[in-house]
Amino acid sequence: MAQETLPDRSAAKGPGEGRPGASGGEPASPRAARLSGLRRGGRAGWPRTLLAAAAGLAMWLAFPPIDLTPLAPVGVALLTLAVRGRAARTGAWLAFVAGAAFFIPVLEGISRIGPDGWIILSLVQAAYFLPLGAGIAVAARLPGWPVWTAALWVAEELIRGRVPFGGFPWARLAFSQTATPLTPYASYGGAPLVTFLTALIGGLLACAAVAAHRAHRARRARPAGSGADDAPRPAWRALAPLAACLAAAAAVVGGGTLIPTPASGRPVTVAVIQGNVPRLGLDFLGQRKAVLNNHVAATHELAAKVRAGELPRPELVVWPENASDLDPYAEPDAYNAIDGAVKDVGVPVLVGALTDSPDGEKVENRGIVWDPRSGPGDYYVKRHPVPFGEYLPFRDLLTKLITRFERIPRDFAKGTRSGVMRLGPATVGDVICFEVAYDKEVRDVARGDLLVVQTNNATYGRTSLPPQQIAMSRLRAVEHGRTILVAATSGISAIVAPDGRMLDESREFVPDVQVRTVPVRTQRTLSDRLGAAPEWALAALGLGAVLAAAWTARKNEGN
Structure with a gap:
C-alpha cells in the first residue's frame, strides 16, 4: 500500500501527534514540551479547541429562535472530529x-434573573459534557463508532435530566429537531431516539470527513513512479467508507419521512386565553390583581x-x-372574579393559580378545574418546582450568602399525583411550565x-x-x-396538532384568545408503550x- 512507503509513521500524523520532540523524533525537554503545549492551546491544541467551540456554536444555531436545524448534527460532527483520536482527558x-x-x-434568557445565575x-x-467527551474519545476507537x-x-442527557434536584433537561438535541424529518421518530422512541438519530447523523458526517481525509492522504502518499493502474486503488478504497457513511445518514433522514403521524380524532372545540401581564409601575399586589383581571376580561x-x-x-x-x-x-374577590368569568363563558375552565398548601407553610402551583355550576373541583399541583426559583435547597445557608434569595420567602410544594383530569x-393531561421538558412527567399524563x-x-419574554x-x-x-x-x-x-403542526400561535405581550376545533385522540403511540x-x-x-x-x-x- 502507498502508506507503507513512508519512511516514518509519525510523518503521516498532524502536529504534536506521535512525536515527543520538536523534530526528528528526539525527546524534547520538559520546558520545551510545556511551551509547545501552550502554543498549541494545551494538550488539545488550538485548532481542536477552536473546532470544539465552533461545534457548540453550531448546535446553538440549530435551536429556536434561529432554527438552523441542520446545524445540530453538524455541531455533533465537529465535536466528534475534535475529540476523535485524543486521550479521554483531552x-x-x-x-x-x-x-x-x-x-x-x-x-441567554436566564440572564433576566441575573447574569451570574x-x-x-x-x-x-x-x-x-466532560464525561461525554471522554466517552467519545474512548468509544471512537471501536469499529462502528458513529453508533456508539x-x-x-x-446517556449524557439521561443524567443531565435527572441529577441533581431532578435535573435540567433543557436544550436536548431532540428539542432542536421538532419540525424536521427526524421529528416523526419521536412517536417510536420519544425524545431520546430523536437525540440518538441526530447525534448518529453527526457521527456519520464525521465518519465521512475522516474517510475523505484518508482518501486525500492516500492519493498524496502515492509513491513516485508507480504504475497508473496501481496508484489510485488505495484512494478509491478509502472512498467506499465515505459513500457508506453518507448513504447511512441519508437513510436515517429518509426513514423519518416514511413514518406516519396521524392527526385525526374526535373533534372538540377549545379555547386558550392569554390575558397578558401589566406594564411595570404597579406595586406587587397591583401586579397580581392586574394579571388576574386581564384573564377575567379576556374570558368575558x-x-x-x-x-x-x-x-x-x-x-x-x-x-x-x-x-x-x-x-x-x-x-373572596379573586374567587368571585374567576367564578363570574367561568359562568359567563359557560364551560369548564382550567385555571392556573397559586394557593397556600394545606398546612399553610408552602405555596402550591395549581391547575384547577373550575366548573360553571359547581366551582373549583379537581386540581393538579406542579410536581417539578424550579430549584432556586420556586424552592430553595440549602435555604439556611444560601439566604445568608446571597440576599437575592430573600425573594423566595416560601418554598413551593411538590405535587404527588399526575395531572390527568376531566375538563x-x-x-386532559396537565403539565406546568418547564415540566414539558421532562419525558416522565409528560408521558405520565399522555x-x-x-x-x-x-x-x-x-x-x-422576548x-x-x-x-x-x-x-x-x-415534539411532545x-x-x-x-x-x-x-x-x-x-x-x-399555541395550539399544536398531533402531527406537530402549529394550528395557532400568539405574539408575545399582547392579549390573545385562540379558538379552534381540534382532534381528540385516545390511541397510544409506540413511544407511550x-x-x-x-x-x-x-x-x-x-x-x-x-x-x-x-x-x-x-x-x-498487555500484548
Missing part, C-alpha cells in the same frame, strides 16, 4: 469547551363574541400558569385525550426560552399523538461501548 476538556459555547448562548447554570450544564458515540449523547370578551356569533362556542377553556397569583380559596368533554402546558414566561418551550411542545405532540394546548400569561400561547426503555437501552449501549474500548486498549497494551 476529549473531556474539548467537550466542555463545546458545552460552554453551546449553553451560554442557548440559555445565567453563566453559572450554563457552565454547570457544560460540565455534563451517538448513544453516549443519550370570549363569551361576548360567542353570543354575538363571532366565534364558535368552546367546550373547554385553558388559562395559563399564574393567571391568578391571588389564592381563590382564601381571597368538560375531554380528559393518558389524557389532550395535553395542556400551562406556563408563565413573562420574566423571560428571549430564546419561550420559542424553545414551544418547540418542546411540538408527535411523541404522544396528542393535540397540545399551550397557555402562557404573556406568550407564546415502550416508556423509558429506549433511553436506558441506548445509554447502556454507549456505556458498554466505552467499557469494551477500554478493555480492548488494556488488552492490547
